[in-house]
Each structure stands twice: as structure tokens, then as C-alpha cells.
Amino acid sequence: MxxxxxxxxxxxxxxxxxxxxxxxxxxxxxxxxxxxxxxxxxxxxxxxxxxxxxxxxxxxxxxxxxxxxxxxxxxxxxxxxRVEWFTDRNPLNPEIEELLDLGLFLPLDSKDVNNYQVFIIRTGVHNPHKHDQNDVLKVMKMVLDVVLYLDETISIYGTVAIFDMKGVTLRHGLQMTPTIIKRAVYCWENYACKVKKLEFINAPKHVNFVLDIFLKCMSKKLAARVSVTRGPSTVEANLPKDIGGNGPTYDELTKHWKQKTQEKAKWFAEQEQYKMILEK
CATH class of the missing domain: 1.10.8.20 (N-terminal domain of phosphatidylinositol transfer protein sec14p)
Structure with missing residues (x-):
């Protein structure tokens, strides 16, 4: 062929x-x-x-x-x-637009010193009394899919995820049930991109139980790439000003990736067909 x-x-x-x-x-x-x-x-x-x-x-x-x-x-x-994550992914829907406005998942506009794509995942920015955790994860994966589509080099070098846990409350932690954590980790490990490092920063002590579940659900290889700090990130990249760097602010990145994601509304509709045909 x-x-x-x-x-x-x-x-x-x-x-x-x-x-x-x-x-x-x-x-x-x-x-x-x-x-x-x-x-x-x-x-x-x-x-x-x-x-x-x-x-x-x-x-x-x-x-x-x-x-x-x-x-x-x-x-x-x-x-x-996982229909809750991979169906009805219209970035122009008001419910999804509202979550895009929060800046839940923010790819940096430049790579780190190893040429890895860096993502900032803001785990405490949504309202846990208002926003369903599966909707939060759906929007995060939508932005991830867009950046993977736009930048082929990510498939060569890999990714680094910084989980900024500033503002995370006990209620946020309770949203992350063991089932959701297990599914989220399984998805990470089988996505079409290599994860080189997972770093949790600004981690409050009251979410230690959630981090423990995350680690238990991970393969040994991925768990070895996890670090947790109460302080700033150790990733060598042009980090956002919000976490001590000199790069674009969270607000600037949020507006940029909302626009990029919404520009791909037709693409999301086309991509929804690609999935396993399950036996009835």
C-alpha cells in the first residue's frame, strides 16, 4: 500500500x-x-x-x-x-464556552528546555457546586486535542503537565471520586501523546488523599514521573506570570485557547465519528 x-x-x-x-x-x-x-x-x-x-x-x-x-x-x-468526554463537543455551546472562559487547560506558547509541550491544568478554578467534573475533563481534552492537531512535534517530543492546585478546596477533591480518577489516569496513559512529567504545584494538604489515589491508579512508569510541591514549579520553561514566570498570563492564554478551540467547531463535529463500534 x-x-x-x-x-x-x-x-x-x-x-x-x-x-x-x-x-x-x-x-x-x-x-x-x-x-x-x-x-x-x-x-x-x-x-x-x-x-x-x-x-x-x-x-x-x-x-x-x-x-x-x-x-x-x-x-x-x-x-x-466515555461518552461524557467525547460526545457533544461543540465549543460554541454556552456550557462549554463558560468552561473555556475559566482557562482550565492552558498549553504554553513555547516549549520547555527539552522541547516538551507544557500544559497548565488549573484544578481549582471551576466552581465545584456548579460545574460537573466530567464536563471539566471534557473541555480539558478538547483543548488537548486541538493543540495535538495543530502541533505535530508534540508527537515526537512529548508533554509535561503542571497541575496548579491553587484554590483547590475539599469540595474540589470530593468531586474527584476514585472512579473518575481511575478513568482519567487510564485515559492519560492511552492518549496519543507521551507524558514525560506530571508536576503538582501549590498543593494544599487537604487534597493529599486525592493525590494518593492518583498515584495508586498509575502505572509504575508514570507514577515515577510525578512530583508534588507546595511551592513553585521546577519546569524549565517560559512559565506564566501567575506562577512566577515571565510568559503570558493565565488570562492571555485563556483567551488565546478559547479562540483556537472555537475555531475548530467544525473539526470537532467531524472527529466525533472516530471511535470503536461497540457490540450491542
């Missing part, structure tokens, strides 16, 4: 991918051809066959084909089963 992929990124990205991920033109073409054949043989996995989308899974699996297949199958099953 002929594979169409244009190397549109600067050469140093592909040099990194070859050195650390095992990606060459030959390995890429071979693995993509095998993925297409596998999808043809498994029509219940209604995956997005865009080449770049498929490469996210291959790069996240270091071009280990069977591992990439398993990750894809799990991901598209998640999209089918």
Missing part, C-alpha cells in the same frame, strides 16, 4: 525521531502500511486514518507496531465508552 506523508517539519525533528523513536522513512512507511491493513481487517476500529494522526500512536510507541495497535484500539474504545 502506498503511504503518503510529507516531511513538512524542520529536519532536526526527524533526526530526533530517528535517534530516540526509531523513526526512519522505511520504518514509517512499513508501519503505516501495516496499520492501514490492520484497520481494514478490523472495521470496528473506526479510526482517523489521517497519516499524522496515526503517527502519533506509532511515535508514542517508539514504532513498536503491536504496542501502537493496542494503544489505538484502547484509545478508540475510550472514545466510544
Amino acid at each position: 502506498s503511504v503518503q506523508y510529507d516531511e513538512k517539519l524542520p529536519p532536526h525533528n526527524y533526526e530526533y525521531a530517528e535517534k530516540y523513536l526509531g523513526e526512519t522513512k522505511d520504518s514509517r512507511d512499513k508501519c503505516l502500511s501495516e496499520i492501514y491493513k490492520w484497520l481494514d481487517a478490523n472495521p470496528k476500529i473506526n479510526a482517523n486514518r489521517n497519516t499524522t494522526s496515526l503517527l502519533h500512536f506509532l511515535r508514542g510507541s517508539k514504532f513498536q507496531l503491536e504496542k501502537a495497535k493496542k494503544r489505538m484500539e484502547t484509545f478508540y474504545q475510550l472514545r466510544a465508552e
Whole structure:
């Protein structure tokens, strides 16, 4: 099967991918051809066959084909089963727009020293008496999907998440039930991007029980990448002014990513079809 992929990124990205991920033109073409054949043989996995989308899974699996297949199958099953996160994702809906206005999930406009994409996740900014936790997670994943779509290099280098827990109350903590935590962690571990570090900052003591559940739900590999601090972030990046950096403010980032997300309203509608076809 002929594979169409244009190397549109600067050469140093592909040099990194070859050195650390095992990606060459030959390995890429071979693995993509095998993925297409596998999808043809498994029509219940209604995956997005865009080449770049498929490469996210291959790069996240270091071009280990069977591992990439398993990750894809799990991901598209998640999209089918977790309807509370992956359906009705219209960023122009008032309920979603309200959450976008809060700046729950903010990708930085520049990478860290390792070229990882940094996300700020503001766990205490929503009103737990008003906003359902599943709606909060839905909007976070919507912004994540947009930035993964816009920036292919994330699939090569990976991501860092900074959880800013300023303002987190006991009520916020109680929203994160063990079931929701388990599902959220499982989704993180099977998403089409590599997680290099999870850092919790400004962490109040009264949410230690939530962090403990998070750690227990994680694989040993991911749990080893978690750090918790009562103080500022240790991530070397152009962090927002709100957490001691010199970068754009939370408010500026919020407006930027709300606009970017809402610009993709048609794209979200198109993407909703991609999910596992579950047996009735």
C-alpha cells in the first residue's frame, strides 16, 4: 500500500525521531502500511486514518507496531465508552464556552528546555457546586486535542503537565471520586501523546488523599514521573506570570485557547465519528 506523508517539519525533528523513536522513512512507511491493513481487517476500529494522526500512536510507541495497535484500539474504545468526554463537543455551546472562559487547560506558547509541550491544568478554578467534573475533563481534552492537531512535534517530543492546585478546596477533591480518577489516569496513559512529567504545584494538604489515589491508579512508569510541591514549579520553561514566570498570563492564554478551540467547531463535529463500534 502506498503511504503518503510529507516531511513538512524542520529536519532536526526527524533526526530526533530517528535517534530516540526509531523513526526512519522505511520504518514509517512499513508501519503505516501495516496499520492501514490492520484497520481494514478490523472495521470496528473506526479510526482517523489521517497519516499524522496515526503517527502519533506509532511515535508514542517508539514504532513498536503491536504496542501502537493496542494503544489505538484502547484509545478508540475510550472514545466510544466515555461518552461524557467525547460526545457533544461543540465549543460554541454556552456550557462549554463558560468552561473555556475559566482557562482550565492552558498549553504554553513555547516549549520547555527539552522541547516538551507544557500544559497548565488549573484544578481549582471551576466552581465545584456548579460545574460537573466530567464536563471539566471534557473541555480539558478538547483543548488537548486541538493543540495535538495543530502541533505535530508534540508527537515526537512529548508533554509535561503542571497541575496548579491553587484554590483547590475539599469540595474540589470530593468531586474527584476514585472512579473518575481511575478513568482519567487510564485515559492519560492511552492518549496519543507521551507524558514525560506530571508536576503538582501549590498543593494544599487537604487534597493529599486525592493525590494518593492518583498515584495508586498509575502505572509504575508514570507514577515515577510525578512530583508534588507546595511551592513553585521546577519546569524549565517560559512559565506564566501567575506562577512566577515571565510568559503570558493565565488570562492571555485563556483567551488565546478559547479562540483556537472555537475555531475548530467544525473539526470537532467531524472527529466525533472516530471511535470503536461497540457490540450491542
